Amino acid sequence: MKIGIIGAGKVGTTLGMYLRQRKDAMAEIVGFYSKNVETAKETAEFVGTDYFEKLEDLVALSDTLFVTTPDGEIAKVWDCMRQLAAESKIDLNQKLICHFSGSLSSDVFVSIEHFGAIACSLHPIYAFSNKFSAYKQFHKVNFTMEGNEKAVETMKTFFESLGHGVCLLKKEDKAKYHGAMSMVSNHMLALLQTAVDTLGQCGFTRKQAYESLETIVTENIKSGFRFGAVEALTGPIERNDVETVEKHLKVLEPQTAVIYKELAKVLISMSKEKNPKRDYETMEKRIDNMK
Numbered sequence: 001m002k003i004g005i006i007g008a009g010k011v012g013t014t015l016g017m018y019l020r021q022r023k024d025a026m027a028e029i030v031g032f033y034s035k036n037v038e039t040a041k042e043t044a045e046f047v048g049t050d051y052f053e054k055l056e057d058l059v060a061l062s063d064t065l066f067v068t069t070p071d072g073e074i075a076k077v078w079d080c081m082r083q084l085a086a087e088s089k090i091d092l093n094q095k096l097i098c099h100f101s102g103s104l105s106s107d108v109f110v111s112i113e114h115f116g117a118i119a120c121s122l123h124p125i126y127a128f129s130n131k132f133s134a135y136k137q138f139h140k141v142n143f144t145m146e147g148n149e150k151a152v153e154t155m156k157t158f159f160e161s162l163g164h165g166v167c168l169l170k171k172e173d174k175a176k177y178h179g180a181m182s183m184v185s186n187h188m189l190a191l192l193q194t195a196v197d198t199l200g201q202c203g204f205t206r207k208q209a210y211e212s213l214e215t216i217v218t219e220n221i222k223s224g225f226r227f228g229a230v231e232a233l234t235g236p237i238e239r240n241d242v243e244t245v246e247k248h249l250k251v252l253e254p255q256t257a258v259i260y261k262e263l264a265k266v267l268i269s270m271s272k273e274k275n276p277k278r279d280y281e282t283m284e285k286r287i288d289n290m291k
């Protein structure tokens with residue numbers, strides 16, 4: 001597989017560097033093209049490969065193209081490729097084209113079949129915060145994939161051969177899937193911030209708040225992964241301690257109370273599953289009736 005990478009940012013650089021380093025990967029990184037030639041050059045130097053000033057030169061040398069631009073640019077890159085193909089400046093026949101957006105499907109490559117190419121979307125389930133170091137952790141990353149059957153099969157086989165887990169998605173489920181991923185990655189941090197702010201109202205410094213929360217949060221998450229969220233659940237809702245929950249709702253800031261109440265509804269259904277003989281009806285009613 002000869003891979004050309006379009007978009008020399010965090011994901012493109014990480015994939016390029018990671019695959020270059022994996023000697024067992026049956027792939028060659030042809031090089032990088034980016035909006036800004038300086039970015040492509042800097043990345044190519046880092047990865048130890050070529051950079052291209054013209055998209056058509058990279059396309060000509062690659063059989064597989066990874067489009068790793070921001071989501072809003074993927075369709076523009078595809079439009080540009082279609083235009084170049086229509087002008088016979090590139091030949092897309094037999095090319096495999098992938099993007100890496102979690103929320104967009106492969107439909108963004110409109111009419112790709114007319115050019116004899118195939119496409120899929122691959123989503124690496126990871127937060128790439130550093131362009132030059134994320135490759136060191138990339139071996140742990142799982143993927144979801146969606147798109148043309150042959151394209152998905154090729155990419156699934158390729159990444160599975162390197163030890164990555166792969167789940168296949170239907171294109172109509174991509175937005176819902178990405179919503180779940182965003183919640184567990186971003187909203188989880190919002191919950192952490194809310195707890196830090198609330199502890200601040202109780203006199204904790206930021207440092208004290210983070211130090212106090214670290215063990216309980218990380219151990220709880222570990223238990224959730226080890227035993228499942230329902231089995232790991234503890235606390236006043238699971239114990240059916242209605243008075244404590246009422247006290248919480250009386251003193252929490254209004255916005256925090258809204259978050260507490262909405263998540264409490266999920267906690268009640270988890271508690272019912274964990275303790276099928278326990279009656280949570282009073283808890284449910286009180287939470288519903290609290291402002």
Ligand SMILES: NC(=O)c1ccc[n+]([C@@H]2O[C@H](COP(=O)([O-])OP(=O)(O)OC[C@H]3O[C@@H](n4cnc5c(N)ncnc54)[C@H](OP(=O)(O)O)[C@@H]3O)[C@@H](O)[C@H]2O)c1
Pocket residue numbers: 006007008009010011012033034035036037039040068069070071073076077099100101102123124125126127128129
């Ligand atoms: N970051 C994450 O944690 C993460 C996780 C999973 C999936 N993804 C997905 O991966 C993709 C890339 O994200 P990213 O975080 O790597 O973004 P990024 O760091 O912002 O990098 C995007 C790169 O694309 C280049 N670019 C922009 N427009 C272009 C165009 N029209 N043609 C060619 N190159 C162009 C930019 O290059 P210049 O510097 O040259 O302007 C930039 O370096 C997105 O689809 C994103 O949803 C990201």
